[in-house]
Amino acid sequence: MYPVNLKAATIAGLTAFSSVTAIPNAVDLAVIVVPRDAVLPVLNDCASKGIRSVIVISSGFAETGLEGKQAQDRLLEAVRQQGMRMIGPNCFGLLNTDPAIHLNATFTSAFPPSGRMAMATQSGALGIAILAAAHRLQLGVSSFVSVGNKADISTNDLLQYWEDDPSTDIILLYLESFGNPRRFARIARRVARRKPIVAIKSGRGLAGRRAASSHTAALASSEVAVDTLFQQSGVIRADTLHELFALARGLSDQPLPKGKRVGIITNAGGPAILCTDACETGGLSVPELSKATTTALSSFLPPAASVKNPVDLIASASPDHYTHAITTLLASKEIDALIVLYISVTFGDAAGIANGILRGISTARQAGGTNIPIYICWMAEGDLERTFQTAGETIPTFPFPEHPAVVLSKAFRYEAWRAQPLGMIPDFDDIDFGTARAICAQALSREGPGWLTVEDTRALLASTKLPLAQGGVARTEDQVAALACDLGFPVAVKLASHQILHKTEMGGVHLNLADEQTVRNAFAAIRARLAQENKLDAMEGVLVQPMLSGGVEVMIGVTHDPLFGPLIAFGLGGIHVEILGDVRFRITPLTDRDASEMVREIKGSRLLQGYRGHPAADVEAIEEVLLRLSRLVEEIPEISELDLNPIFALPPGQGCRIVDARIRVEKSSPAV
Incomplete structure (x- = not known):
């Protein structure tokens, strides 16, 4: 280690040098902590010395405004010209716990224990708190990086490094922004196949809903895009720092659940109810136990105990009760995960209970129950910091009954x-x-x-081979009547205007018209209403379509996020889509798996499967529309918004029909 300072002869007992170039030996890494305007000259000295890796902790760059951004641009240009790599600027530094390296290039004294979790954060101040928490909780860390302004090395680069790092099994991220979210998604999707990525993304309340005239854009927001990106990439989203660390403990210390069946053992009803509620809210199940298992439990538990699931050992539970209950449930093959709850309800022997829990776990593991994750909720007064370890295994411990359920539910979704x-x-x-x-x-x-225009919209969708409902645009009363007769009654007559989007509010929709005269009357009524509103110039004509019967109304839409690119939405259709909010999003490009999941994830999916005598819908046809739209908007980024609402999803084998559509175009650059 070589301290560099213009004035000091020694620093912390080490010989100091007046410049980087004065150091006599080769240097692998430079940590730069000088005023902003001195950073570039120091970096150039590092380049002259042959140093190719630098950490710039100094601040005053892009985070401060235009002048700082320009200084950062000059710094990055020098880094790239010299073939260097840089972490920062405006960062907290880097830490590596490998005993062969043991590098603490940060200004924290809370050096965490060596372990298999890698961490990255955009916030330097929060980085201090994260390392302090890891030190306090004894969470083992392999490496820690504060990326700061991410001028050069980004979270994407770190993911690729940790992907093949033999010292890292799990990756934790604190994110405030994305530089290139689509690249992040591509990398994270690959890395998450091998190693869990747990991320907390701040700024949930800042995005809000942007002003928009289409249904899809009104439903979407940048926060929706973040959730969608994480879901598609297999990234586990933590809602709080506490949950981030809880997930880290659960994922690093226990196997992933292979199913969603949870067994719960408790000595009090209240905590078990809270735990059960949290499990079911998270998509897990707390199944009934078989007759054989309840009989086995009854053989050693007192009559007042409940042998249902949750298994309530009651307040007088002994260490042996816990031991036998744990071994019985883990041997039953009826659960995929186990949560053990203990709360001080009497002046019992908490230490004895803890030993009983550990005996049960150890015995069950030796008997072959090695692939079932076990979590503990420990609420023993005066003994809250207890750790549970047996045979080299650490059992994650949580202070409240909901916490293990939340961790387990997210672990299950990740494994699925x-x-x-x-x-x-x-x-x-x-x-x-x-x-x-x-x-x-x-x-x-x-x-x-x-x-x-309506005609351009229909022509564009036809070029994509999307299933448009029959129909055409007419501009005169006689054309409307002739077209209606050709199509066959009953028909719908709708205002055609690219300036008036919500036609119903302008009296522009007339349905179930049974003869020529009612069609003529509808055309005249639409013209009269527009004239009354001084909007007759906005009328391009009317769209005439045959009435469709049967099927389920759904909607599919696209909105183009400036950072994330196109987001595709799917939900039940009609005028209630924004009120109900039963919509699922994906970032393009969509896979066939994405399309299938979107259709099945909405709460109204039962309507598509056939419900109370109503026929099922042609789900495969809906999925094809989603996939074709994905290809379209990926190829043509000028499409900024698109709504297909409603689409009539007909019974299986009959396809679907797009009844109403609108498309907005803007000059745009494709997302990368």
Whole structure:
């Protein structure tokens, strides 16, 4: 280690040098902590010395405004010209617990124990708190990096490093922003197949809902995009720092659950109810136990005990009761995970209970119950900091009954994600991208950013081979009547206007018109209402369509997030979509697995499967629409918003029909 300082002869007992170039030996890493304007000259000295790795802790760069951003740009340019790599600026530093390295290039004294968790944070101040918590909780860390402004090395780079790091089994992230979220998704999806990634993303309340005129954009927000990105990439999202560490303990110390059946052992009813509620809220089940298992439990428990699940040993539970209950449940093959609760309800022997729990776990593990995760909720007055270890195994311990259930539910969802195939991105070679691109380009050239006309919208969707309902645009009363007769009654007549989006509010929708005269009357009524509102110039004509019967109304939409790229939405359709909010999102490109999950995740999915005598819907046809739209908006980023609502999903084998559609185009660059 070589301290560099203009004035000091020694620092902390080490010989100091007046400049980097004065150091006589080779240097692997430079940690720069000088005023902002001195950073670039020091970095150039490092380059002259042959140092290729630097950590810039100094602040005053992009986080301070335009002048700082310009200084950071100059710094990054020098880094790249010299073939260097840089962490920072405005960071807290780097820490590596490998005994062969034992590097603490931070200014924390809370050096955590060596372990197999890697951590990265964008907040330097929070980094101090994270390391202090890891030290206090004795969470083993392999390496820690504060990325600061991420001018050069980013979280994406660290994920790729930790992916192959033999010292790292789990990755923890504190994120405030994404530089390139689509690249993050690609990397995280690959890494999470091998190692759990747990992330906490701050700023949930800052995004809000942006002003938007389409249903999809009104439902989407940057926070929705973050949740969607994590879900698709297999990243486990923690809601709080406490949960981040709880997940770290659970994932690093126990196997992942192979199913969602949870057994609960308790000595009090209240905590067990809270734990059960949290399990079911998180998508887990607390199943009934078999007759054989309840009989086995009854053989050693007092008559007042409950041998149902949760198994309530009652307040007088002894260490042996816990031991035998644990071994019985773990041997039953009826659960995929076990949560053991203990609360001080009497002046009993907490230490004895702890030993009884450990005996049960040890015995069950020796008998072959090695693949079932076990969590403990320990609420023993005066003994809250107890740790549970047996035969080299650490059992995660939590202070409240909901905590292990939350950790277990997220661990289960992660394992379920990891067990699923990655999915395929279909390549539809029948999509006419040339025509679709030309329609968008001509509209932008003709009118600039805005909504496409009804005719352009239908032509663009037809080029994508999407299932449009029959129909056409008519501009005169006679054309409307002729088109209706050709299509066959009953028909719908709807205002065609790219300026008036919500047609119902303007009296622009007339349904179930049974003859020519009612069609003519509808056309006249629409013109009269628009004239009354001084909006007749916005009328392009009317769209005439045959009435559809049967099927389930659904909606599919797209909104283009400036950072995340296109988000596709799916939900039940009609006018209630924004009120109900029963919508699922995915970031493009969609795989066949994404499309299938979207359709099945909404609360109203039972309507698509057939409900109370109503026929099921053609789910495969819906999924194909999702996948074709994904290809379309990936290929043509000028599509900034799109709504297909409603789509009539007909019975299986009959496909679906897009009844209403609107598309907005803007000049755009594709997300990378």
